[in-house]
Amino acid sequence: MREYRFLLTPQWLGWFGLAVLFATVCTFLGQWQLDRRAETVAAIRTVEANYDREPLPFTQAAGQFQQFDTGREWTPVQMTGRYLPQQSRVVRNRPLNGQPGFEVLVPFRTAAGPTVVIDRGWLPLGSNGEPAAVPAPPTGTVDVVARLKHPEGPVNRGAPPGQLASIDLGAYAAQIDGQLGAPMATGAYGALAAESPAPGTSPVAFPRPSVDEGPNLSYAMQWFAFGLLAFVGLGYAARQQAWVNRNGGLDDDEDIPAHLRSGALRKRPRRRTRRTAEDEEDALLDAAGWR
Known part of the structure; x- marks a missing residue:
């Protein structure tokens, strides 16, 4: 060693x-x-x-809209009530399949009493930077199936009137406070899966979430x-x-492997292992003082 x-x-x-x-x-x-x-x-x-579960009745899922269990995300909930389109908002910067756009949030007053938020789908970006048109939700009593979703937190950017920078239900509730006649649930919202009666025009439906792990x-x-x-x-x-x-004393470069013949690895000076006759003669002359 x-x-x-x-x-x-x-x-x-x-x-x-x-x-x-x-x-x-x-x-x-x-x-x-x-x-x-x-x-x-x-x-x-x-x-x-x-x-793909069977939709839960709203009476069994109402508590999730107040205090959400993330393990219940994507669970379908069936509810009956009516939309409140006057207090609807669009959420900015919501891409879908690589295209910029918006999502449409509308309060939904359930027949059981609480008001929840329904995300009705996606809208493409218009030529003026705004949604080209926001389809109106069905009027009157509507049967809705929506999947539970966790709200988003605040982001460090603003939004014009009538819009939100993220699905921050707390900020949304603060904007429309006092306009609903009752508090709005802010623990979760519903991503629309189906509604009856179906309107003539609807936002683009959300695709099924990916189950690809990715390259992590x-x-x-x-x-x-x-x-x-x-x-x-x-x-x-x-x-x-x-x-x-x-092996620093090799006689010539031919004895050195090719991958060691670089200037970075310098060969040691040649070492002689045996004295020649000339070496012996020089030593005698030096000893006699003749050189």
Whole structure:
């Protein structure tokens, strides 16, 4: 192991420290990708468990609109009531299939009493930067099936009158406070699945949420592999340096492997292992003082 003592020099200790730092960063990024995958897998399981369930009666799901259990997201709820289109809002910056647009929120007063928010669907961006037209909801008594959705938080941007920057039900309720005659539920809202009677024109219906995990697991494995390769590369470089140290006295470049014939790895001075006749003669002359 003496030929590897160079590993204790400051230069090689520095390389080792850089490898440790690089591997630590790669491990952190890999774990971050695994955490993102875990969130995605949990969301997929929620979709698979709830999306195609039989709709719950509103009396069984009313509490979710007040205090939402995220494990119930996408659960269909059947309710009867009437829309309050005078207090409707459109939500800005809502892309669908890569196209910019809006979503339409309308309060819905249920026959059981509470008022909830229904997201009726998506509208494309018009030529003037506003929705081209906002289809009116059905009038009178309407039967609605909507899937439970968690509201969004506030965002750091404003919106013109009649619009919202996000599906922040608290901000929405503050805008229309006193106009509904009763408090609006802000724990959850419903993404429209069906309504009867159906209107002549409706916003674009929401597609089924994706159940694709995405590339997070692959990215995590790549980051872990990069961290491991840092030590593999350092070990390979140390092995080659030890080879150079051990074979520094080779007679010519033909004896050196091709991958070591670079200017970065300099060959040690040639070492003679046997004295020639000329060396013996020179030594005698020096001893006699004749040179």
